[in-house]
Amino acid sequence: MHFEGTAFRYGRDIDTDVIIPARYLNSSDHAYLASHCLEDLDPTFVERMKPGDIIVAEENFGCGSSREHAPVAIKAAGVSCVIAKSFARIFYRNAINIGLPILECPEAVDAIADGVRVSVDTDTGTITNIDTGEAFASEPFPPFIAEIIEAGGLVNRTRAKLAAQ
């Protein structure tokens, strides 16, 4: 998959409470969750972002709660992918499982400022700063996880496996 978008740059330890505050967890409606995405971190994010834009953050993105509502809110808001120095482990699993592309690449994070145009090729793991032409290689996914991504998420992969039995 290939994406191109504007970088929204954030710091470290971006937790799931600011990604989607619990006051909205009385629903799992995707559009509702998307409309409150990152509300307590960047209240203007939803109105400023355009479909395809990219979140770029430092270490431990998505720490805290197991709420799958967090990657769902990001994906449903139209964010094409999240690039971070590292991800909290439950968020990492959830993003893979629901088909939100995520990439770990500390060098790219350091080289991408807020508002920069970025292109991402998830097949090769290449992240390019379009403004400077600099390219970075993200950590490749282990084959098992790549298989889930390729299937379009854990539900599709499991459904295919159940059908084969």
Added chain:
Amino acid sequence: MPRPMTVAEKILAAHAGLDEVRPGQLVECDVDIVLANDITAPIAIDVFRELGATEVFDRDRVCLVPDHYAPNKDIKSAEQTKKMRDFAHEQKVAHYWEQGCAGIEHALLPETGTVVPGDLIIGADSHTCTYGALGAFSTGVGSTDAGVGLATGRCWFKVPPTIKFEIEGELVDGATPKDVILHIIGMIGVDGALYQAMEFTGSAIRSMSMEGRMTISNMAIEAGGKAGIMEVDDVARAWLEGRCQRPYVEYHADPDAEYAQVIHIDAADIKPCVAWPHLPGNTHPVSESTHIAIDQAVIGSCTNGRIEDMRAAAEVLRGRTVNPNVRCIVIPATQAVFKKCMAEGLADVFIDAGCVFSTPTCGPCLGGYMGILAAGERCVSTTNRNFVGRMGDPTSEVYLASPAVAAASAVAGHIAAPSDL
């Protein structure tokens, strides 16, 4: 001979049908318990249906607990608990507790013997790591993993490296298990154990009650940990006696097991502390926090809502009154804890002191209801997270502390230790 292994590695190997596993290895395991709550179950149920599944993998191994926004806080929450209830009845789920019989999942499941040592447990709630205190490998997952788990009883894991924490000696000067885990998170940071299992050992752990141990394992996730495991010992065996619904298996680490890191902590170095906003690792001694005035104190949650926590808070509040500028909200974690509070006279202590004394719910911990903060308000809380907006308005602040410190602060009107009163 299999390679020497940690407790985490042994449990994952056993559930993957392998003689041995090593860190970094990806394994698919049979799980013993799949857990979800009223916030995460609705999505997991959608996943279950999407898979085309018609029956849960084992009705005796599914736990569904209405606790986060239950008793229902609004119409949307009522729809969520209804969706979970309907599913539980349709599937004849053995471990569904109706409101009135339930409580906070991570206090309820150990208390009722539904989770046991040696189990591999996935729960669509990040504090599922609590059951590590029972010698289980227990970890938080999202709703999709839980939904697949409901249908198949299986889950994939990357075998984590283990960090061992050896806590030796006695806790002194009013330090409690909550201070132990806040101290550790302050030391290693909120991603200090990212992608890793934490194993807690040492004489300070061995001399600790099961309630205290669960407080520690509960917050492993706040250091990024995948599990927070303790070995089964005589204290655990005595507590488990007559409680467990199934026979259990004890796993002990091999003496020559490989650890990513071994961290030694002298228990006497642990001071009563408070995690200031907005990260659980932002710890400061209580003695350096007494200038902070508070508007609210919350005593409860899956971290500190057990009977020992209620006793610790009541000991401070007995014969005293809550400061007129403070709302103090006390929430026993389960109906059994609630009843013990009544039987032991603790409920009277709380009510006479001017506390709100509530039926079990997660409510205020995650800013759901039953104690939401207004703009700029400050709360000292025995809960587990102090992120921006966690308990209400994004400009409000949460300070994490032990039950004794929260109770003392409620009386003083500012952060305080019981010895300050």
